[in-house]
Amino acid sequence: MPDLVTPSTDLHAAWLDCHHEWGPGRHEDGFGVRETDDVVSEAGFAAYVTRLVDQADPAQAEAMGRMPCSYRWIVEDGQVLGGIALRHELSAKTEPLGHVGYGVRPSARGRGVATWALGAILAEARTLGLDRVVAVCDVDNAASARVIEHHGGRLEGIRDTEHGTVRRHVIGL
Numbered sequence: 528m529p530d531l532v533t534p535s536t537d538l539h540a541a542w543l544d545c546h547h548e549w550g551p552g553r554h555e556d557g558f559g560v561r562e563t564d565d566v567v568s569e570a571g572f573a574a575y576v577t578r579l580v581d582q583a584d585p586a587q588a589e590a591m592g593r594m595p596c597s598y599r600w601i602v603e604d605g606q607v608l609g610g611i612a613l614r615h616e617l618s619a620k621t622e623p624l625g626h627v628g629y630g631v632r633p634s635a636r637g638r639g640v641a642t643w644a645l646g647a648i649l650a651e652a653r654t655l656g657l658d659r660v661v662a663v664c665d666v667d668n669a670a671s672a673r674v675i676e677h678h679g680g681r682l683e684g685i686r687d688t689e690h691g692t693v694r695r696h697v698i699g700l
Contacts, residue, residue: 556628557610625661
């Protein structure tokens, strides 16, 4: 059974294994990786993890010029299976992305990992006091749409964004 864990430098090798399986790109949603992040070196990875952890704190997120966001890694038996992020609120910039972004490495797909992780992060959303969560996925990602719909996501519409055409769902909490 997987766990949702706060990003940690202890998982550097396992995280890199996941990252290498995927290859870099937007499909790594949930990890908060920026093109400028050095995730290979220990020092660079430590800085990346610190940024992710700090962003969950509203005061620190504001100091970074970012919206608060909780990042969690999906870990099972010491292996990083994917990541999921929960934006605590939406701004004009994050609204097209929704509250939740997630991704599961190819070798872990088809086992219900994303469905489980979304359910777990929705519990965190409730503790933050959110009454609804917006979740988007690429218009052609039927598997992700099923994950969202499993948790009560109602299709609000299909939109063109700077990231491509997405399905926008709202999950009532």
